[in-house]
Amino acid sequence: METAQKWGRAPVVLLATGLVALVLSSCQKDEKQGAEEAGGAKPGLAISASPQQAKDAASIQIDSSAAGESEFDAGIHPLDSLEANDVPSDTSQVMVVDKKCAMNISMDSMEAEVEMARQGEESWNEVVSDNNHYTFQVVQSLEAHDVPVLDASRKKRFIRFVYPDQSTFVIDLTKGRDLWGLLLFDGKNRPVYWLSTGLSSEWKRRMFAP
Numbered sequence: 100m101e102t103a104q105k106w107g108r109a110p111v112v113l114l115a116t117g118l119v120a121l122v123l124s125s126c127q128k129d130e131k132q133g134a135e136e137a138g139g140a141k142p143g144l145a146i147s148a149s150p151q152q153a154k155d156a157a158s159i160q161i162d163s164s165a166a167g168e169s170e171f172d173a174g175i176h177p178l179d180s181l182e183a184n185d186v187p188s189d190t191s192q193v194m195v196v197d198k199k200c201a202m203n204i205s206m207d208s209m210e211a212e213v214e215m216a217r218q219g220e221e222s223w224n225e226v227v228s229d230n231n232h233y234t235f236q237v238v239q240s241l242e243a244h245d246v247p248v249l250d251a252s253r254k255k256r257f258i259r260f261v262y263p264d265q266s267t268f269v270i271d272l273t274k275g276r277d278l279w280g281l282l283l284f285d286g287k288n289r290p291v292y293w294l295s296t297g298l299s300s301e302w303k304r305r306m307f308a309p
Contacts, residue, residue: 174295183257183271197261199286201241202251206279233296234281244307251282260290
């Protein structure tokens, strides 16, 4: 089994689906620029769709029933629906994560092509730009607090998260081919999928704590 390697500091280029397509594609460039000039703070974006509408529109089938409404609003989604049914004995297909970290996960290339064709190149490029901007802000914040950001390569089908008591939670990436963003693992609880414009106060507490 191969442990995930640390992701470099090169700028993130993350493509978004579902909620980000609903929210970030409407983000105005001048709003971001004005906020940066005013002191670097990024304004929260108003979500016109309700959490349920956003969930229904999301192409990735992640069950949010295990998360509270406030956590869903913060862009946090549990990964229960990606839990692996069977893990092969071939450990070359398994990435092992046994410490607190964030993980950069990229969309399957075929899914990315489908999404670009659906939205059109101009809209797609806007989504890419916006998601890159907000995700990189979160990555910088995590790294500033010494939280490693790893690369979850789709060359491996499974990711095994290991808890301090050596129990595990394994996800199957083939169940989330359009998953693209960050996975957050606090080293104690089940990992989650992050898709938003910033970390909630709760997840800052979890990830930034020693």
